[in-house]
Amino acid sequence: MCRLVIFTGTCTKCGEDQVWEDLTQELSCLQAKNNGIFGDCSNGVFQERHEFDQECDQCTEEDEGVGDSKDARKKAKTKS
Helix, strand or coil: CEEEEEEEEECCCCCCEEECHHHCEEECCHHHHHHCCCCCCCCCEEEEEEECCCCCHHHHHHHCCCCCCHHHHHHHHHHC
């Protein structure tokens, strides 16, 4: 049986639910490796979920001055 390891949690800044795609791992069993495709085995895929909280990409970009911060949007609206 193949294993799919998924990391889910919330952003520590905005609190939105997230699935951390870059941490997700597909672990093929020997039968799937021999067939050449993840999950292509008689027992299928076992999903293993782990809790993991960190800042999401959007909040990280705002901290670095790259993203669109909420304060900047508010200031732009008040100037109009």
